[in-house]
Amino acid sequence: MRGPAVDRNLVLVTLALMSFGLATLYSAGQTDVPTRAAGMWERQIVWFGVGIVTCWVVYNISLRVLEWIAPALYAFSILLLGVVLVVGTGAGTAESSHSWLSIGGHQIGQPSELAKVATVLMLARFLSGRKEAPRSLWDLVGPALIVGVPFLMVLKQPDLGSALVFVGVFFAMLFWSGVRPRMLFLMATPGISLFLAFNTLAWSAWIIIFVLILMAWRPYVWDWTTFLVANVAMGAIAMPLWTRLAPYQQNRLLTFLNPEADPRAAGYHAIQSRVAIGSGGWFGTGYTEGPQKRLAFLPEQHTDFVFSVVGEELGFLGVAVALGLFLTLFLVLLRIARRATDPFSSLAVFGIIGLFFTHVFENVGMTVNLMPITGIPLPLFSYGGSFFIICSLCLGVALRVAYDSRSSGYLDN
């Protein structure tokens, strides 16, 4: 056995994903009709450089330092979110939102990305500081506040995709901290109720089932009353909430259910992406050769829909390889989280898994209409500076945690 060294598995799978992503990004720029995507891969190489430096810097920072600065970082990111709500600008698929921080017309970055990491670290600090895992709703007020504040601010931008990431991180970290799965399920029930409220019959059935579940599981009195009230309330506010959504948000949700309803406008992305992917077949149309992409039918092929390029050009096999690499990344990260020397490190890494996973599942899922369209990037694939740096930062944390556990002799378990 050699001494403590960098986690080779994580480095390898990350480099593999980065190369795959860069190759896809290069292909995304290869079109017959010039698009914005042309040459983006070259700029992404620059971001790779910045990202690797970030990763190395973070790798050299002790987790104790991160734990110590987590509140400050969190406060700073909340401040930035506040600033961006006032002076933010839109970009890409979400031109009208206030998600970008710009100075003098130059887009500096999306504070919501920073807020995601800051929230992971803050929540890890909070949960690891507790004596035992949260058991009742009352115990969850703290975590809910930590995640709820940035969640609502991001939702206000409005950036539904990034807001979803906070939800993913929240559930993942609570689970990892030891909150019982049935508690997590109960916490998710208002969401289910909200969704089902659009059909009175389905909603009524759901409430009956929910009551039966409550009777079977018998949670604390305050908890079950709260959950029941929340479920009923969601059913009641669903319609007013719906009418308050921006038309484009309504359209995205509607076209998720039926993309053909409006093939030109709202459903355009969903249809074009599926058409590109579906036309790929088993083996795809060949690297850089995809006609849908080449003729620019595929929208945002270098950012939100970069995975559709994989689907079209490399076919199902290419998709399977890419997804396999992502799964490997998550399993490697999971092992690091499990072997971490302390709860904070472990929770931080698992929070990162939650963050990445929500991104990957939502982004990849939306390209095949498995998820509604929300503009969030695919880690290590999509073109973009601020998100790539955040990803590198996360991977730096994971590498450090792996290093710590190795150096403390926690080699196998």
Place this chain on the structure above:
Amino acid sequence: MNGFDSYRLRHRADIARMILIVAFVVLCGAFFRTQVIQHSKFQLKAETNRLRPISLTPPRGSILDRNGRIIAENVPGYSVKLLAPSTDSLRAVIARVRRFVPVDSAQVTDIVERFQRARYQPALIFGDASFEVIARLEEHRSVLPGLVIQAEPKRLYPAGKSVGHLAGYVSEVTEADLSADKYPGAVLGSIVGKAGLEREYDDTLRGNEGVHYIEVNARGRLVREGAASAALPPTPGNPITTTIDLELQQFIDSIWPAGVRGAMVALTPKGEVRALYSAPTFDPNQFVGGITSAEWRKLNNDPARPLLNRVMQARYPPASPFKLAISAMALKRGLIKLSTRMPEPCRGGMRLGNRVFRCWKKEGHGSLDLIGAVAASCDVYFYQLGLQLGLDAIIQDGIFMGFRDKSGIDLEDELSPIWPSSKAYFDRLYGPRYWSPPGTTLNFSIGQGENTQTLINMVKFYQGLAGPGVALTPYIVHPSSGKGRSLGLSTRELDGLRNALIAVVERGTASANRRADLAVAGKTGTAQNPHGDDHGWFIGFAPADKPELVVGGIMEFAKHGTTVAPYVVRTLRRYILGPDAVGPVKLGVLLDESLTSGDAAPRPLELDPDSAAARAATDSLRRAEGNQ
């Protein structure tokens, strides 16, 4: 922390691993379904990929003359458009198009600009393509992705340049027009009327756009005219019937001397416009399908300003024809009778204070009555008549007779005449002690001074004289609801003034135009022009005893009104006696000095109403007054 012992953590890790694997299996399953199971469906969709809305141009309503002859109509045409995802791709395809059909670089700039205004609409390449162009492009369709060839109605003005200012022209609506909501119901790409009747009656003529969807495959070839259910057929515009006599209109165009700027307008005594012509004219057909930048620049930069409608958008000093207005004022006020003579006979000039105001005729006219003075256009007579009226009365009556208002013809952008609202106007313009009321009065009495009128407004006044003494609002399509402006003259006084106008042609300044078969009444005029040769006026009507048509003409730099008279008289003869009564056009008549007996108004005051500075001052005063 309690929950982080090795055993529990491993248990949770197992659950997490399970969830991750299930999630990725679900993702893979979704891709498998899309890529493998539904592959053939999406393969097909990929080949018939794009749905694009194409707006369908409605056929514009026809414009007809009073006999049903066509001023503007629609004929089948072809437009060539390009669908493109980006500007660069558009340029690339245009570059290919240029291999087969010529497109000059100015046109390319136009096309790109048009594309950038509406990126999801096909960009117009040729609004009016010949069959040959269509054939060549069709042949090379495979290398021209995004090519859309549409059969659509296109505007045709069979009478071409002779109806330029009358019909106006059509072109694509601009973004500025849209944001100003100048054309209600128009959308980007709509063809709207930009001038003349096309503009004034655009709402009636335009109709409503339709839309249909086309599907374009991966190479940009039009696959299928999209689903019928989604298509909305265009609603055709409504035709309008005008009061115009197209043959007369064309006749004026045919006799108009080449290179001369000016205008001619013909009204019936009821106010119906029979012809409206401005020179130099333009061919409205060149706007069909989009005028090129080069042509547009040529029209706009031409010093002769062909787009200016000189019937109603140019002001000229009314000069001698205005003497009839002075006469009418004096008759109405009972100051004089038709037989009244002025105290001082014309000796070629008149002394006022320490200055001499001259008559155009140096030898003088001697003693004349009103009819004689009108016939001879004697300035000295009208100087004295003006002084008797007084400046206040002249200004007041002028306002009453409509010399301060637009004629109200149903065409847009008519210019207001310049006419003072009261004496205070001169005080504001020049300062109270810097103008001489008697001198100004003399100027006004011969149609000079701070008084400039549009041709249509002057002809409207003469139409009042020719008819029952009421100046009706001239119209081309819909008569105005107003009752018109009464000149306040009795039938006897009107007859007298008409006799005076007959005398002008019988024995006065326009006697060269006398013909036995048609009695014409009219008045010549020569408007001082500080920028060059004087402008010539002639406004006349015929038959003199029972007028059917009033025609007014102005020619810039024509030196004398007598130069214009033959053209007006020929127009009257053509209308009343028919085509056979009009002899061949005499070339060179414009410059024929022998015909000119002349009645140029002398230049009594240094004050120059037409100078740019004076005009700017007047305009700003008008605005100030309007704000009061």
